[in-house]
Amino acid sequence: MQSSLRAARLATFVFFALNGFLIGIWVVHIPAVERRVGIGHPTLGWLLLLLGAGGFVGMRLVGPLADRFGARIVVPVSAALCAAAVVLPGVSANIWTLGVSLLALGFGNGCQDVAMNAHAVQVEHGYRRSVMSAFHATYSLGGVLAALVGARTQSWGWSPATALGMAALLGLVGAALAAPALLRPEKPHPAAVSAPVARRATPRRIWLLAGLALLLMLCEGVANDWSALHLRDVLAAPAATAALAYGVFATAMTAGRLLADRVATRFGPVAILRYGAGLAALGLMMAALSPWIPLALVGWTVFGAGLSGCVPQLFSAAGHADRNAAGANVARVAGLGYLGVLAGPAIIGPLTHLAPLNIVLILPVAFCVIAAGAANVLRPQSASVAQSDAADGRGALRS
Template identity: 80%
Template sequence: MQRSLRVGRLATFAYFVLNGFIIGMWVVHIPAVEHRVGITHAVLGWLLLLLGAGAFAGMQVTGPLADRFGARIVVPVSAALCSAAVVLPGLASNVWTLGAALLALGFGNGCLDVAMNAHAVQVEHGYQRPVMSAFHATYSLGGVAAALIGARTLSWDRHPAATLGVAAAVGLAVTILAAPALLRPESPHAAEAFVPEIRRSTPRRIWFLAGLALMLMLCEGVANDWSALHLRDALAAPAATAALAYGTFATAMTVGRLLADRVAARFGPATVLRCGASVAALGLITVALSPWIPLTLAGWTVFGAGLSGCVPQLFSAAGQADRNAAGANVARVAGLGYLGVLAGPAIIGPMTHFVPLGVTFFLPVAFCFIAAASSSVLRAQPSVTEPRTPLPMASLQRHSR
C-alpha cells in the first residue's frame, strides 16, 4: 500500500482526535465558564443553541469549499479556526461575549467536522475498504483525553482562559504538524467540476441519508442528555451510579466503532445499519422497561454498541455517491444529523410533561427500526466522477496519492 495513503490516514486520525479533544475541553470547562460569567443554567441552555447554529452554518459553508479547493487545504484551515476559537469562551466576561464566543466555536467545529469527514472519504476510497468508523472512534478517544486532562487542570483552579489557551496551542501545533501528510485532491479538475456541481440539485438519495442521520443522531443525543437522568429518576440510582449509564453507552460506542469497519468490510454497510439499528432498538427497549439498575446499564451498553457503526456508514455513503461533490454531500448529511443531536432535548423534554421519561424512549426506538428497514439505501452504487478529459493511468495514480 502506498506510503502516502497510510500517512494520510494517520493524519486524518490526528484531526479526528483533535476535534474530539477541543470540544471535550470546552465541555469540561462549561461549569467554570458559567460560574465566571455569572449566568443561570437556563441562559446557558439558550446560549448553547448558538454553538449548534454556528456548527450548522460552518458545515454548510465548508462542504462546497472542500469540493472546490480540496480537503488538503480546507482541513488545516478549519482545524486552526476550531483550535483558536476554543479559548474564546474562557475570555468571555458577559452573556453577549459568551454568545459570540460559542457561535465562533460552533462555526469552527462545524467546519472541521465536515472537512475531516470529506478527507476521510478520500482515504477510504484509496483503501478500497471501510475505514470510516475507526475515524469516528478516535474522535471519542479525543473526548476521553480531554475529560482526563480537563479534570486534572480544573483541580488547579486556574482561569478557564489559561487551560483553554493551552488546548488551543496544542490544537494549532497538531494542525501544523499533520497538514503536510494530507492527501492531494483525487482529480486535478476539482476546481472546474465545482461550477456545474453547485447548479445541480441534490440527489434524493443524499437527502434520504441525511434524514436517517438526523434520526440516528437524535438517538445518540437522547443517550447523551437523558441516560444518567433516567437512571437517577426512574430507578433512584445514586449520582455516581447514574453517571455509569452514559459511561457504558460511550464506551460501547467507541469499542463498536473500532470494530465496525471489519464488519462492514465482510458483510457490507447495509448489514451494519440493519443489524446495528435493530440491536440498538432492542437495547433501548430494555432500558425503557427494566426495573433493575444492572439490566438498565446493560441496555445502555447494547444501545451504544448497536448505534456505533450506523452513522459512519451514512457519512461514507454520502461521500462516495459523487466524488466531485463529496464535501457538499457530507455537509448535508452531517448538518441534518447535527440538528438531530440538538433536537433530542427539544423533543424528549416536552414529552416528559405527559408521559414518563422511559416511555419517551420509544420514539428513538421507532427511529432505529425505521433506519433498519431503510438499510437498502446503503447497497453498493457506482460513484460519480466527472473529469473533463481522460487522464493517462500514471497520472491517475499520481493524483490519487
C-alpha cells in the same frame, strides 16, 4: 503511494482526535465558564443554541469549499479556526461576549467536522475498504482525553482561560504538524464535466441519508442527555450509579467504532445499518422497560454498541455518492445529523410532561427501527437506478 496513503490516514486520525479533544475540553469547562460569566442554566441553554447555529452554518459553508480547494487546504484551516475559537469562551466576561464566542466555536467545529470527514472519505477511497468508523472512534477517544486533562487542570486550579488556551495551542501545533501528510485534491472525474444532470439527481439519495442521520444522531443525543437521568429518576439509582449509564453507552460506542470497519468490510454497510440499528432498538427498549438497574445498564451498553457503526456508514455513503461533490454531500448529511443531536433535548424534554421518561424513550426506539428498515439506501446504486435518478432530476427541473 501506499506510504503516503498511510501517512494521510494517520493525519486524519490526528485531526479527528484534535476535534474531539477541543470540544471535550470546552464541555469539561462549561460549569466554570458559567460561573465566571454569572449566568444560570436556562440562559446557558439558550446560548448553547448559538453553538449549534454556528456549527450548522460552518458545515454548509465548508462542504463546497472542500470540493473546490481540496481537503488538504480546508482541513488544517478549519482545525486552526476551531482551535483558536476554543479559547474565546474562557476569556468571555459577559453574556454578549460568551454568545459571540460560542457562535465562533460552533462555526469552527462545524467547518472542521465536515472537512475532516470529506478527507476521511478520500482516504477510504484510497484503501478501497471501510475505514471511516475508526476515525469516529478516535474522535471519541479525544473527548475522553479531554475529560482526563480537564479534570487534572481544574484540580491544579487552572482558570478556564489558561486551560482552554493551552488546548488551543495544542490544536494549532497538531494541525500544523499533521497538515503536510494530507492527500492532494483528486482530479474531477471526466463525467462530471459532461453530465451535470447526474449531479442534480444526487441529492435525492443524499437527503435520504441525511434523514437517517437526523434520526440516528438524535438517538445519540438522547443518550448524551437522558441516560443518567433515566437511571436516577425512573429507577431511583444513586448519582454515581446513574452516571454509569452514559459511561457504558460511550464506552460501547467507542469500542464498536473500533471494530465496525472490519465488520463493514466483511458484511457490507447495509448489514451494519440494518443489524446495528436493530440492535440499538433492542438495547434501548431493554433499558426503558427494565425494572432493574443492572439490566438497564446492559440496555444502554447494547444501545451504544448498536449505534456505533451506523452514522459513519452514512457519512461514507454520502462522500462516495459523487466523488466530485463529496464535501457538499457530507455537509448535507452531517448538517442535518447535527440538528438531530440538538433536537434530542428539545423533543424528549417536553414529552416528559405528558408521559414518564421510560415511556418517552420508545420514540427513539422507533427511530432506530425506521433506520434499520431503510438500510438498503446504503446499497450501491446500479447503472439503471442512476439513470432513473437522472430522469427524475430532469423531470424535477422541468417542473
